[in-house]
Amino acid sequence: MSIDQSTAARVAKLARIKVEEDQLPALASEFNTILGFIEQLSEVDVEGVEPMTSVTPQRLKRRADVVTDGGQQDKVLANAPDAREGFFAVPKVVE
Amino acid sequence: MAELNKLGLAEARDALRAGDVTSVELTEACLTEIEGAGALNAFVHNTPEIARDQAKAADVRIKAGDAPDMCGLPIGIKDLFCTKGVPSQAGSRILEGFLPEYESTVSGNLLDAGAVMLGKLNMDEFAMGSSNETSVYGNAVNPWRRGNDEAALTPGGSSGGSASAVAADLCLAATGTDTGGSIRQPAAFTGITGIKPTYGRCSRWGVVAFASSLDQAGPMTKSVRDAAIMLETMCSHDPKDSTSADLPVPNFEAMLTGDIKGKKIGIPKEYRMDGMPDEIETLWTRGREMLADAGAEIVDISLPHTKYALPAYYVIAPAEASSNLARYDGVRYGHRATLAQGDGITEMYEKTRAEGFGDEVKRRVMIGTYVLSAGFYDAYYNRARKVRTLIKKDFEDVFAQGIDAILTPATPSAAFGLGEASDDPVQMYLNDVFTVTVNMAGLPGIAVPAGTDANGLPLGLQLIGRPWEEGDLLNTAYALEARAGFVAKPAKWW
Numbered sequence: 001m002s003i004d005q006s007t008a009a010r011v012a013k014l015a016r017i018k019v020e021e022d023q024l025p026a027l028a029s030e031f032n033t034i035l036g037f038i039e040q041l042s043e044v045d046v047e048g049v050e051p052m053t054s055v056t057p058q059r060l061k062r063r064a065d066v067v068t069d070g071g072q073q074d075k076v077l078a079n080a081p082d083a084r085e086g087f088f089a090v091p092k093v094v095e
Numbered sequence: 096m097a098e099l100n101k102l103g104l105a106e107a108r109d110a111l112r113a114g115d116v117t118s119v120e121l122t123e124a125c126l127t128e129i130e131g132a133g134a135l136n137a138f139v140h141n142t143p144e145i146a147r148d149q150a151k152a153a154d155v156r157i158k159a160g161d162a163p164d165m166c167g168l169p170i171g172i173k174d175l176f177c178t179k180g181v182p183s184q185a186g187s188r189i190l191e192g193f194l195p196e197y198e199s200t201v202s203g204n205l206l207d208a209g210a211v212m213l214g215k216l217n218m219d220e221f222a223m224g225s226s227n228e229t230s231v232y233g234n235a236v237n238p239w240r241r242g243n244d245e246a247a248l249t250p251g252g253s254s255g256g257s258a259s260a261v262a263a264d265l266c267l268a269a270t271g272t273d274t275g276g277s278i279r280q281p282a283a284f285t286g287i288t289g290i291k292p293t294y295g296r297c298s299r300w301g302v303v304a305f306a307s308s309l310d311q312a313g314p315m316t317k318s319v320r321d322a323a324i325m326l327e328t329m330c331s332h333d334p335k336d337s338t339s340a341d342l343p344v345p346n347f348e349a350m351l352t353g354d355i356k357g358k359k360i361g362i363p364k365e366y367r368m369d370g371m372p373d374e375i376e377t378l379w380t381r382g383r384e385m386l387a388d389a390g391a392e393i394v395d396i397s398l399p400h401t402k403y404a405l406p407a408y409y410v411i412a413p414a415e416a417s418s419n420l421a422r423y424d425g426v427r428y429g430h431r432a433t434l435a436q437g438d439g440i441t442e443m444y445e446k447t448r449a450e451g452f453g454d455e456v457k458r459r460v461m462i463g464t465y466v467l468s469a470g471f472y473d474a475y476y477n478r479a480r481k482v483r484t485l486i487k488k489d490f491e492d493v494f495a496q497g498i499d500a501i502l503t504p505a506t507p508s509a510a511f512g513l514g515e516a517s518d519d520p521v522q523m524y525l526n527d528v529f530t531v532t533v534n535m536a537g538l539p540g541i542a543v544p545a546g547t548d549a550n551g552l553p554l555g556l557q558l559i560g561r562p563w564e565e566g567d568l569l570n571t572a573y574a575l576e577a578r579a580g581f582v583a584k585p586a587k588w589w
């Protein structure tokens with residue numbers, strides 16, 4: 001499985017990371033090195049093996065469906081690059 | 096008492112309780128040492144005012160007579176832990192200026208017990224790295240050098256700042272985190288002790304997430320006893336982390352008897368790698384002899400899927416990272432790129448993440464995105480999760496045979512030079528070849544300094560224990576430590 005430049009560009013787009021056109025060949029080549037390393041996994045017989053979902057055999061805890069927190073709008077917004085009138089502000093989303 | 100910064104946790108605790116020293120004195124000694132150690136670049140956010148206030152408060156508690164073990168002991172906190180009102184950047188530009196409104200459970204447990212926070216410690220960006228070379232703060236530097244050679248060496252990673260600070264006696268101990276070896280590899284590179292507990296022992300709440308099914312916090316200390324003391328304080332059941340274990344936390348220190356007679360220690364044949372340096376092989380053999388000398392029974396074992404742990408890790412960890420790091424979008428916290436006229440929200444995400452993340456983080460986020468994308472999910476991600484099941488089963492099988500702990504080298508080499516290994520990502524990944532299996536299986540693992548290489552650099556051995564049996568593991572490590580007798584310290588050049 002080899003990754004070409006257009007695949008690298010598609011992955012960068014999916015990951016929402018801007019990659020300049022001239023950086024794509026190097027990126028594709030790095031992907032191929034790493035995927036070549038990962039490729040060893042195809043040697044393993046995994047027939048009938050369950051994929052791991054939890055490393056410790058514990059049941060996830062359930063909690064009562066009640067409000068336990070809240071009323072901290074100022075704290076929630078304190079680190080925002082752009083907060084206005086009690087909201088996170090972002091560039092226009094809908095034309 | 097001279098050179099208080101050189102004390103370990105246990106000695107300092109005992110001196111505090113005996114009234115021979117105050118927390119303020121211990122703290123001042125460390126703050127002075129940190130000020131003079133800029134060349135190590137270990138501490139990246141200093142908090143001397145906080146430390147002095149906490150030290151005064153600790154002295155009051157100690158005087159009152161019922162202070163917990165960690166009370167008054169000055170430590171460093173890895174930058175990955177969110178600390179209230181103190182910069183917590185995970186070594187990344189994307190979290191520049193972020194001041195958490197809350198305290199991570201682990202650092203909170205330590206502070207509640209009266210520990211003194213000296214500052215935040217350097218690390219690889221988002222804990223992704225094995226040499227501390229991916230940090231936005233620049234490289235942390237190992238206090239050890241190859242004899243008289245002045246070449247700067249890596250303290251390992253990702254907890255490189257923690258390792259450097261403890262080895263150089265800038266603090267009494269430090270917190271670390273370990274996703275594939277990030278406590279144990281730097282501990283081995285700097286001649287200190289580091290334990291990663293069983294997955295679920297320490298709450299992950301408030302620790303910046305890298306790969307949630309693998310991440311665990313743990314202490315990095317000057318001795319096994321110190322590791323036992325600090326680990327107990329760090330562990331707790333936490334309703335805010337649904338994977339945190341609802342199990343009692345034992346008094347680990349009380350379990351350090353040094354008696355390991357009749358314990359079965361497994362030696363896995365798959366850890367004998369091609370091209371492994373002779374001195375690592377020799378160290379491993381000496382480790383077997385030391386444990387046998389302590390009365391343990393040495394048993395050859397097989398962990399047949401060892402070879403596949405690292406490739407499976409490099410599917411699972413990036414996959415989880417790509418999901419966890421999706422939150423860095425320039426909206427809620429941290430860096431936001433300056434936008435051009437007409438840029439919409441997608442350009443904001445893309446530019447923010449391109450500017451905020453370093454190369455290794457971008458690489459892993461994109462690899463993770465790829466292995467989770469439609470058409471590749473089964474071939475890569477699901478296959479890796481099946482291999483992970485087999486890796487865990489390897490360990491379950493040997494534990495079922497009665498093995499109590501497994502002895503391996505901690506790293507495939509001693510500390511290498513900064514810049515020597517950063518060209519090829521896969522070569523760098525091989526640093527974690529002996530440690531990553533432990534994260535994949537969720538087990539406790541500890542690195543203990545056990546010898547030096549031809550250049551006088553420290554080398555570590557790793558012990559792997561049964562799940563939840565950190566006390567027994569620490570006791571085996573304690574017996575190993577006593578026989579290894581590693582007392583060397585780096586000569587001060589910084």
